[in-house]
Amino acid sequence: MRFRQEVEKLLAQVEAGRVTTFGGLAEALGDARAAVPVFRLLRRNRPPGWHRVVRADGTLAFGEAASRLHEEGVEVRGGALRDFHRILFQDFRTDRPLDALRREQRVLASQVVLKDRFQEPDNVAGFDVSYRGDVAYAAAVGLDWETLEVREEIGLTTSVDFPYISTYLAYREFDPVAGCYARFEGPPALLLVDGNGTLHPNRFGVACHVGLKLDRPTIGVAKSLLMGRLDREILAPGEATPVRANGEVVGHAFRPGTGKPIYVSPGHRISDLTALRFVQHLCRTRIPEPLHLADRAARRIRRYHEG
DNA sequence: GCGACAG
């Protein structure tokens, strides 16, 4: 889905003299958590009708909207709407696109393979994306499995039309990541993605999305916990423990030699324990080497394009 | 003031 286009479709339904809220638009998109992304989009792009969007308490988020609203016969006093509840538009016609994506995740999750269907890899690639507004700077670094020497490095710049919304990360990052993947001369044997695999409310984080669509063994590594509970909360350096949700193991927390734990979960065509073992093999520092290098490469590309 | 859910 194109986020901006979907918001504009909804905004076109709010006639002059009426208003909606950031949360109202988000709910019409299919997920109330999109309220802040909607706010950011309107602040940046000001599509037609932007001035008719206010906060949930009826106050203006954009002061400049006051004069436009006044022209439409809407009374504004001290930054708040006079007859907020009377002019609040609530009858959006919508197919709730974010909810459709959530349902898609549930369907695709059933196709994920959590068994080790591969040989010991001889190389591994890490992927990461850096952003400047809507411009994505993606990088991928391919390493030799044994020596961890860099074999290949890919960089790609593209614009994205999907904001960061928790649990929908793949819809922001898949295209840049897939673009990098397509440019490898020799397809990597194992993929490492910055974010979760099965450690996700729909068991389908970005690493599952990438692994399934590209049909490659894939591991997800996150730097903070999205959901679930650790079997044991306190981890000594080098120690790992399962992360559970509804009683089932969805990944592992692993505390490297230094710093906070990282959260490892299978993306596709790998088991949770093999994913953990492989990540341990790849950890020179807190962040597995392929991801660490991809992160630095993506930032370097962004800074280069900035000037 | 609390809660605050990957990047």
Next chain:
DNA sequence: ATCTTGTCGC
């Protein structure tokens, strides 16, 4: 993720 200087610590 990004906005951002110096500062603290291994």
